[in-house]
Amino acid sequence: MNKDGLFYFSKSHEWIGKDSNSNKYRIGISDFAQSELGDVVYVFLPESGKTYRKDEKIGEIESVKSVSEIYSPADIKIISINSNLNDTPELINHDPFGAGYIAEVEPLNPADLNILMDDNSYRIFIVSHHE
């Protein structure tokens, strides 16, 4: 996982964090989430330009095991989507925090991110909920 702790995690295993290159916020699903899902075969992406409330459904991920919903980790506006996922959804498996991000977003209220979990608390959360 990201070493500089810039990633914030939701209980439904999405992350939101600042990309060090572009200095913009991105969202995605966690490494734990992708390993639980198994091989991803299709991603239903959110709509560019649309705003979503925290915990609102923004998309779907279909893996060989099942279809799971993606929830917004915070109140966000979608700036652009990662359209590479349309052809290569496996990016989510290979690089969930990098090339496998879901979308570039603008948090409507950046201060709200503090109520999410940081790396460490998320790790503890996984262990205590999914031993």
Added chain:
Amino acid sequence: MPKFPGIRGFFLDEVPLLRQSSRGVRGVSIPDCGLKKTGLKKDEGAYINKKFIRKDPPNLPEVSEPSVVRHFTRLSSWNMCVDSVFYPLGSCTMKYNPKINEKIAGLENIKNIHPETPSFLIQPLLKIIHDFNCILCELTGLAEFSFAPQAGAAGEFAGLKIIKKYFDMKGKNRKKILVPDSSHGTNPASSVLAGFTPVEIKTGNAGTLAAEALEKYISKDVAGIMITNPNTFGIFEKDIRKISDIMHKNGSFVYMDGANFNAFLGNARVSDMGIDIIQLNLHKTFSTPHGGGGPGSGAIGVVESLKEYLPVPYVKAVIKSGANVKSGVVDNGHIKQDIKGAIKAKGLKSGSGLFYVTAADKKYTIGRMAPFLCSFAVLVRAYAYLLSLGKNNIGSVSEIAVLNANYVKKKLAKILQGSDPFEEGLCMHECVFNDKAIEESGVSTLELAKLLIDYGFHPPTVYFPKNIHGAIMIEPTETESIRTIDSFIKAVEEIKFKVKKSRAVKSPQKTKIGRVNEVLANKKPVFKY
């Protein structure tokens, strides 16, 4: 007899019939009729509009009879089916389909009936549809069934459309359908399709929906609840009566997904649980063929107050009083029938008796869902199944189904220690395990499923329900003997304690096609050869 049915594999390859074609080969040679003169004109254009006449002959395979027989026999040998293997596919009720059903459905005067045949010529067949409806009403306690939906999910859709129409007629716009996460996966999709918004209810660790947990979801916007009972963990919803009362108090309906009806068939009536609408999957509980062997049937049953909302057409029994039957009855929606004439034509004596007609006179009907009445041959199979069991034995179907499932549950709990999420209680017709114990042996749920194929068993349902980690869901059904079930349990035991990872990742190895690349199959499916 070997310990396991799966020993070696021997498969014959087979290519599509078109590729086996040789010019001029015929399965059957019909001798020349020898007649020189014919009244027909040579030019087909005299009979058929020119634009419909093809220039080239159709590309049909030209093959001999043995080639055709071998073709289909070989293809069938690649298949794992309920006639060849134990098929414990949880939530699907893959019970054995007794061959007597096929025999009855295959009778000449049943299988060759044209759907437009006038009622008076097919009275016994309409009687079957009518009487089967009555039996289902007796088994469920509901008022009437419709056989228009051709599959389980189509039944769900019909049920929800009925709810929708009910509120439309009352001028109310209720938008929400409550769907506990322990209900069947199709339920939320059906509610969306019928124009509702599904609201998921989390059931928590107990595996059942507590009436108290329901309360906070109740509002005047709630049209109904879709509940699966026993739920998708194979556990009976003990609060069902309370749940129904809460819903009814709110003026909402209780829709029950009857996919798991095999768990209490003949032992409990859904009307006593307060259910308003149910779909019964004839291809599950009533032993008609599934899926590719289909078509299925998701017969939908309703309480008295919703009868007028059912799809049309349907079969109605009218009382024939002497020669005085005069009501003109609509047949298949468009053929007018004169019953009086029909009785006369059949040489029936005047007097009391029932006459069966197809009718479309449902006041608030949601409309037509199928081109004709039903998939008749499916109904005949289900009817034959029930009659061959007899009223007094129907209850033992569910008793043995539950007994078999609990036998598997208890035996496997010893092998897969710590993997039964509901270890304390009993299950109904199916049991579910998580992957904790097999993971300790280095085998994943998927590998367990694939390995079981090599042992000669169809895999159980895997990774469903979603809230059980690496779920393995087993439904043995009542048709399996203890010998078969023991053999299956023994196979799981061997996989847990003996199988090496190197073999697990490569399995299945005895099938014609080994491990399929599921990612590729999902991303780039090839639909033609």
